[in-house]
Amino acid sequence: MEYVxxxxxxxxxxxxxxxxxxxxxxxxxxxxxxxxxxxxxxxYCSALLSIxxxxxxxxxxxxGSVLAMLVSAAVALPSLRISGDYLLIASIGFQLxxxxxxxxxxxxxxxxxxxxIPSLVDGPQRSLLFAGxxxxxxxxxxxxxxxxxxxxxxxxxRAMRDDELAFSMLGRRAMKIKLGIFAFGSGLAxxxxxxxxxxxxxxxxxxxGILQSSMILTMVVVGGMSSTxxxxxxxxxxxxxxxxxxxxxxxxxxxxxxxxxxxTGLVLVFMFVRPQGIVGxxxxxxxxxxEAGQGQGQ
Amino acid sequence: MFEPVILAQxxxxxxxxxxxxxxxxxxxxxxxxxxxxxNFAQAAVMATAFYAMFFAYGTLQLPPWLGIAxxxxxxxxxxxxxxxxxxxxxxxxxxxxxxxxxFTLVISELIAHVFALCFGTEPSTLFPSIVSPVTLIGGxxxxxxxxxxxxxxxxxxxxxxxxVRFSKSGQAxxxxxxxxxxxxxxxxxxxxxxxxxLLVACIFVVAAMYLYGTRSGVIPETPLDxxxxxxxxxxxxxxxxxxxxxxxxxxxALVQSFSVLFIASRWQGVxxxxxxxxxxxxxxxxxxxxxxxxxxxxxxxxxxxxVVASPAAPSNEP
Numbered sequence: 001m002e003y004v005x006x007x008x009x010x011x012x013x014x015x016x017x018x019x020x021x022x023x024x025x026x027x028x029x030x031x032x033x034x035x036x037x038x039x040x041x042x043x044y045c046s047a048l049l050s051i052x053x054x055x056x057x058x059x060x061x062x063x064g065s066v067l068a069m070l071v072s073a074a075v076a077l078p079s080l081r082i083s084g085d086y087l088l089i090a091s092i093g094f095q096l097x098x099x100x101x102x103x104x105x106x107x108x109x110x111x112x113x114x115x116x117i118p119s120l121v122d123g124p125q126r127s128l129l130f131a132g133x134x135x136x137x138x139x140x141x142x143x144x145x146x147x148x149x150x151x152x153x154x155x156x157x158r159a160m161r162d163d164e165l166a167f168s169m170l171g172r173r174a175m176k177i178k179l180g181i182f183a184f185g186s187g188l189a190x191x192x193x194x195x196x197x198x199x200x201x202x203x204x205x206x207x208x209g210i211l212q213s214s215m216i217l218t219m220v221v222v223g224g225m226s227s228t229x230x231x232x233x234x235x236x237x238x239x240x241x242x243x244x245x246x247x248x249x250x251x252x253x254x255x256x257x258x259x260x261x262x263x264t265g266l267v268l269v270f271m272f273v274r275p276q277g278i279v280g281x282x283x284x285x286x287x288x289x290x291e292a293g294q295g296q297g298q
Numbered sequence: 299m300f301e302p303v304i305l306a307q308x309x310x311x312x313x314x315x316x317x318x319x320x321x322x323x324x325x326x327x328x329x330x331x332x333x334x335x336x337n338f339a340q341a342a343v344m345a346t347a348f349y350a351m352f353f354a355y356g357t358l359q360l361p362p363w364l365g366i367a368x369x370x371x372x373x374x375x376x377x378x379x380x381x382x383x384x385x386x387x388x389x390x391x392x393x394x395x396x397x398x399x400x401f402t403l404v405i406s407e408l409i410a411h412v413f414a415l416c417f418g419t420e421p422s423t424l425f426p427s428i429v430s431p432v433t434l435i436g437g438x439x440x441x442x443x444x445x446x447x448x449x450x451x452x453x454x455x456x457x458x459x460x461x462v463r464f465s466k467s468g469q470a471x472x473x474x475x476x477x478x479x480x481x482x483x484x485x486x487x488x489x490x491x492x493x494x495x496l497l498v499a500c501i502f503v504v505a506a507m508y509l510y511g512t513r514s515g516v517i518p519e520t521p522l523d524x525x526x527x528x529x530x531x532x533x534x535x536x537x538x539x540x541x542x543x544x545x546x547x548x549x550x551a552l553v554q555s556f557s558v559l560f561i562a563s564r565w566q567g568v569x570x571x572x573x574x575x576x577x578x579x580x581x582x583x584x585x586x587x588x589x590x591x592x593x594x595x596x597x598x599x600x601x602x603x604x605v606v607a608s609p610a611a612p613s614n615e616p
Binding site: 079218 | 397399400407415418419522529533572575578579
């Protein structure tokens with residue numbers, strides 16, 4: 001039971017992460033893969049506030065989310081002047097550079113990370129309660145993004161993404177929209193980070209590297225980019241399927257690579273067999289980033 | 299600390315250790331120039347090259363040259379497979395750059411997991427000993443590895459220059475890099491040029507991994523880390539100039555080497571990423587822009603430097 005709840009919690013966290021990432025990359029068309037660094041900022045900030053300053057846990061999680069939002073806005077201001085592959089590489093540089101800094105600082109625990117982080121809920125029903133909290137937050141996040149994207153703001157975001165020049169010619173400020181969705185999406189990642197820290201009670205820089213970026217990105221792609229349901233399905237599928245290997249009772253040295261092979265293999269299969277993602281075909285409303293539509297050409 | 303001998307030693311070691319980064323950068327920059335894509339799948343080729351040579355020396359007990367040939371063969375097969383079953387499919391579908399980026403990243407991870415399964419995650423070197431004999435020349439410690447690394451890099455770069463300048467296939471690469479559609483109209487086999495580019499890059503990758511594997515331990519994730527330095531150097535050198543990217547790789551290595559005089563060595567890694575971030579934000583087209591200056595004098599009606607078609611052109615943000 002504990003194992004199942006653990007998976008439910010992991011799925012919930014990844015639903016928040018992939019949905020918020022989809023907001024940036026799918027809806028907003030901003031090709032950045034630095035999402036895990038905002039997840040890390042939320043996790044570290046919340047952990048440090050609760051350990052060193054005894055800040056109430058809910059407040060520390062919210063502070064982590066706000067800090068992620070502020071840092072993302074600060075990074076976005078200069079970075080969003082560039083676009084496409086350059087933004088992608090800049091985001092990698094920012095993510096890995098900041099992780100290197102975290103690894104070198106003493107108060108963040110260095111490469112060993114931070115342990116003994118207070119748990120958000122205690123008692124024998126800890127996992128069950130936490131699963132309920134994370135699931136509820138994940139549902140709220142998905143509904144919030146859906147409401148946002150179905151409204152006037154969502155239409156403006158899509159218009160900016162599909163034709164930025166025409167959008168600007170109409171007197172709208174594309175930078176403001178970009179900044180808004182980047183900060184909002186990153187803030188949600190920070191929220192997921194805080195929840196992660198206070199459930200697993202341990203954070204380390206290795207958990208937020210390029211592999212994490214790849215994982216969240218593939219959840220969005222496999223599920224269906226720029227659809228509301230896509231990242232939810234992608235997160236569920238890509239968390240649960242590799243976990244099924246655990247039932248084979250393989251040694252850990254074999255288990256991790258086999259899970260990785262299954263995970264990446266699945267992504268490759270989807271990229272070639274169903275490039276629009278699982279729900280992409282039914283909910284696709286755009287042609288810019290969706291594979292089925294006409295691309296920019298390579 | 300600032301004695302001439304110490305400075306000269308840092309300079310020499312910096313240049314020598316930049317050798318494999320230069321080779322990886324040339325491979326990455328060449329692919330970017332001709333195929334117009336940030337080929338993170340190069341990490342998969344790097345891992346294949348290293349572990350094939352590791353298998354050849356450790357298990358098959360092959361002599362060094364045969365081990366390198368084995369590495370070339372394995373890396374070449376993976377390169378060809380990536381081009382035929384990956385890039386060509388995406389080109390046919392006219393996929394966007396994000397899709398191709400995800401593919402290159404995922405294929406690198408897949409290969410890393412396969413090698414982790416086959417060879418474990420402990421650091422491996424190509425030979426049991428990585429100690430290289432050292433000769434003292436004028437107070438400078440110069441190892442055989444240093445000389446071999448610099449010589450290999452220089453020879454490969456000269457061969458590349460000769461190939462591009464004087465061979466028909468090399469000229470075709472330049473034509474395809476400039477305008478693939480126009481090159482095709484002139485009868486150049488663009489598919490062949492793409493494959494050739496990747497195979498030439500593959501030779502540089504094998505050489506780099508041989509040099510790295512005879513000096514440091516490699517784990518399945520190492521290639522992706524090494525590749526990031528090549529990406530940084532490519533951007534620092536300016537997209538589209540392979541040799542300037544190679545120069546940027548040397549510059550980066552020297553910045554890292556000399557930084558020990560001013561900052562703690564543990565911050566060296568951060569320095570590299572800081573250079574990347576600042577370069578992209580402040581100099582998105584590289585540190586030197588001579589072609590831009592030349593284009594200012596282009597006659598009217600003649601196309602200016604094509605920044606829009608560049609894979610990494612900055613947007614016209616209002």
